[in-house]
Amino acid sequence: MTPIRSNSVARYALYGVLALFCIYYLMPLYVMVVNSFKPLSEITGGGMVALPEAWTLAPWKSAWSEAQVGVEATGLRPYFLNSFLMVIPAVAITTILGALNGYVLTKWQFRGSTLLFGFILFGCFIPFQVVLIPMARMLGLMGLAGTVPGLIFVHIVYGISFSTLYFRNYYAAFPTELVRAAQIDGAGFFTVFFRILLPSSGPIAVVCVIWLFTNIWNDFLFGASFSDFDSQPMTVALNNLVQSSTGVKEYNVHFAGAIIAALPTLLVYIVAGRFFVRGLMSGSVKG
Amino acid sequence: MSFLDIEKATKSYGAVRVLNETDISIEEGEFLVLVGPSGCGKSTLLNMIAGLESVTSGEIRIRNSRMNEVKPADRNIAMVFQSYALYPNMTVHGNISFGMEMHGVPKTEREKKITEVAELLQITPFLDRKPGQLSGGQRQRVAMGRALTRDPDVFLFDEPLSNLDAKLRVDMRTEIKKLHQKLGTTIVYVTHDQIEALTLSTRIAVMFGGDVQQLGTPQEIYDNPANMFVAGFMGSPAMNLLPATLRANSAGMQVELQLEDGNSFSLPFPRGVELASFDGRDIVLGIRPEFMTDPDSADQESDEIHHVELPVDVVEPAGSDTFVTIALRGKGAVGRFRARTAVKAGERFKFAFDMSKAFAFDPATEKRIA
Numbered sequence: 026m027t028p029i030r031s032n033s034v035a036r037y038a039l040y041g042v043l044a045l046f047c048i049y050y051l052m053p054l055y056v057m058v059v060n061s062f063k064p065l066s067e068i069t070g071g072g073m074v075a076l077p078e079a080w081t082l083a084p085w086k087s088a089w090s091e092a093q094v095g096v097e098a099t100g101l102r103p104y105f106l107n108s109f110l111m112v113i114p115a116v117a118i119t120t121i122l123g124a125l126n127g128y129v130l131t132k133w134q135f136r137g138s139t140l141l142f143g144f145i146l147f148g149c150f151i152p153f154q155v156v157l158i159p160m161a162r163m164l165g166l167m168g169l170a171g172t173v174p175g176l177i178f179v180h181i182v183y184g185i186s187f188s189t190l191y192f193r194n195y196y197a198a199f200p201t202e203l204v205r206a207a208q209i210d211g212a213g214f215f216t217v218f219f220r221i222l223l224p225s226s227g228p229i230a231v232v233c234v235i236w237l238f239t240n241i242w243n244d245f246l247f248g249a250s251f252s253d254f255d256s257q258p259m260t261v262a263l264n265n266l267v268q269s270s271t272g273v274k275e276y277n278v279h280f281a282g283a284i285i286a287a288l289p290t291l292l293v294y295i296v297a298g299r300f301f302v303r304g305l306m307s308g309s310v311k312g
Numbered sequence: 313m314s315f316l317d318i319e320k321a322t323k324s325y326g327a328v329r330v331l332n333e334t335d336i337s338i339e340e341g342e343f344l345v346l347v348g349p350s351g352c353g354k355s356t357l358l359n360m361i362a363g364l365e366s367v368t369s370g371e372i373r374i375r376n377s378r379m380n381e382v383k384p385a386d387r388n389i390a391m392v393f394q395s396y397a398l399y400p401n402m403t404v405h406g407n408i409s410f411g412m413e414m415h416g417v418p419k420t421e422r423e424k425k426i427t428e429v430a431e432l433l434q435i436t437p438f439l440d441r442k443p444g445q446l447s448g449g450q451r452q453r454v455a456m457g458r459a460l461t462r463d464p465d466v467f468l469f470d471e472p473l474s475n476l477d478a479k480l481r482v483d484m485r486t487e488i489k490k491l492h493q494k495l496g497t498t499i500v501y502v503t504h505d506q507i508e509a510l511t512l513s514t515r516i517a518v519m520f521g522g523d524v525q526q527l528g529t530p531q532e533i534y535d536n537p538a539n540m541f542v543a544g545f546m547g548s549p550a551m552n553l554l555p556a557t558l559r560a561n562s563a564g565m566q567v568e569l570q571l572e573d574g575n576s577f578s579l580p581f582p583r584g585v586e587l588a589s590f591d592g593r594d595i596v597l598g599i600r601p602e603f604m605t606d607p608d609s610a611d612q613e614s615d616e617i618h619h620v621e622l623p624v625d626v627v628e629p630a631g632s633d634t635f636v637t638i639a640l641r642g643k644g645a646v647g648r649f650r651a652r653t654a655v656k657a658g659e660r661f662k663f664a665f666d667m668s669k670a671f672a673f674d675p676a677t678e679k680r681i682a
Contacts, residue, residue, distance in 0.1 A: 091346050092529075176521055183518065200395055202393045202394070202395050202397040202398075203397045203399060204399065205364050205384075205393070206391065206393060206397035206399075206458075207399070207410070208364065208383075208384050208385060209362060209363075209364075209384045209385060209389065209390065209391050209411075210410050210415075210458075211385035211387065211411060211412035211414030211415050212385075212410075212414050216414065220410075221401070222398075223403050224401035224433075225400055
């Protein structure tokens with residue numbers, strides 16, 4: 026209840042505009058969801074916006090485990106798994122390394138540490154395309170070409186700049202006296218990190234994880250460039266599913282596949298979203 | 313060779329020297345306060361004793377063994393920080409236990425020690441709370457508790473009371489003093505508050521500009537300041553440092569002070585006997601507010617009380633005392649009168665100067681000359 030009532034006409038106009046934008050942005054999702062439950066004939070017969078006349082789960086089943094992706098009719102399932110095998114270690118390792126970097130850059134400063142941080146920051150601004158060829162060569166030399174660990178490596182290298190930036194700014198605001206107190210208490214470098222700093226890093230860790238998870242899960246370029254048939258992530262497989270359908274384009278299956286591909290990031294946002302804003306505030310603004 | 317020796321210790325950051333050659337020896341059980349304004353090097357010196365800052369040159373020894381290269385954890389010291397530095401993710405219990413855990417103290421012994429310390433500091437009801445749920449005073453106690461469990465050789469306090477409100481600060485000050493009397497552990501305590509220094513310490517090191525200006529008991533520091541800085545810094549309200557001229561005449565040494573209206577008056581200066589050759593020289597006269605007071609409040613034991621009638625500029629009642637300012641040339645001189653006094657601003661009033669407690673400083677070197 027606001028004590029002063031503002032002009033109610035203007036207020037309703039405002040709500041009207043907001044509702045309109047809401048519908049506008051939700052429309053594509055609505056179309057995807059509705060059509061993924063329709064038999065193909067209902068889509069080709071026109072009426073993309075209408076609700077299904079006969080609800081069916083067949084497109085979902087097909088997209089998940091039966092559709093032709095690439096050469097074999099495996100559905101998206103194995104690639105979904107590939108994406109998880111890639112995302113989880115990549116996010117975990119990048120976050121930990123970023124936290125360690127941030128810890129060293131703020132609490133164990135050395136000559137040139139600010140300059141070093143500048144260089145690490147530079148990594149945030151290098152476009153993906155620039156590194157494709159050198160990275161392919163590197164992966165080849167390391168024997169990781171066309172494998173999931175190879176993709177993990179690429180994503181760690183790219184993610185470290187961002188995770189370092191997040192954690193450095195967060196730890197810059199973290200009282201150094203705590204580190205000193207722990208040193209006097211007898212804690213070493215890693216004990217201070219794991220027992221004192223990391224348990225207090227919840228908000229910024231959430232920001233970092235959401236950012237990395239979304240980026241790595243949605244990445245297409247590295248996935249398409251550095252993977253083989255058996256190591257392709259979800260995004261590449263989805264592309265193949267849409268491209269390689271023989272004969273008729275099964276739009277309902279494509280819609281279902283696209284939703285499956287987007288589900289994990291959606292979930293991460295719903296579960297951790299409220300920490301996201303909080304973490305951004307505490308991390309970058311104050312730091 | 314004492315319990316804690318600081319020998320020719322210096323600290324530089326690159327070309328900037330923040331602590332000049334410093335020698336301090338502390339006996340076991342002493343309560344040494346390092347006091348001075350910000351940037352005087354007192355916290356740096358404390359951090360050097362703690363091992364949180366390296367020693368640029370010189371040596372720090374505890375129980376006669378060199379500490380320069382010893383890690384903070386192995387120096388057998390405990391430190392209480394200004395911000396308390398309690399680990400926010402641990403409970404009070406965890407905070408107190410952490411240091412012992414790091415030093416490999418077995419669990420049963422830890423628990424015993426925690427119960428003991430919690431009882432001593434009356435924090436038993438808060439053991440399961442996080443620091444964020446405690447008040448300033450409670451956090452302060454926890455920080456001390458954490459330090460106490462270590463049975464350290466030396467306690468280091470880095471401005472532990474400056475984050476508390478005025479009343480709590482006085483209470484905790486008394487508690488720290490009690491704790492020291494009870495435990496008898498050696499303490500090095502940093503503060504910028506001269507009252508804390510005078511009330512707590514057995515000895516004080518007054519620091520300024522990276523140098524120890526004077527090292528001595530609170531009494532020595534207060535009664536016999538070595539220079540103008542120490543004289544002006546210790547005591548509240550501060551000692552009056554007044555420009556004056558020495559005069560030698562048949563009655564002995566006199567100091568001549570100028571009033572703002574151009575008139576001057578003279579006071580005998582018994583301490584100036586050996587300054588007879590300095591006739592006519594400019595000095596700085598130092599006299600504490602309690603030694604320029606109303607005639608009834610003056611020390612009856614002193615045989616150097618001299619009465620002068622002077623114009624009063626400002627009267628500031630402060631409850632237990634009234635502070636009265638005389639307008640001297642260029643500078644006001646503050647006297648401490650008793651609470652109920654008839655003195656009024658703008659009128660003339662009789663002041664009693666206890667000249668046996670007045671000092672002379674050299675205006676150029678700022679050193680005390682008498």
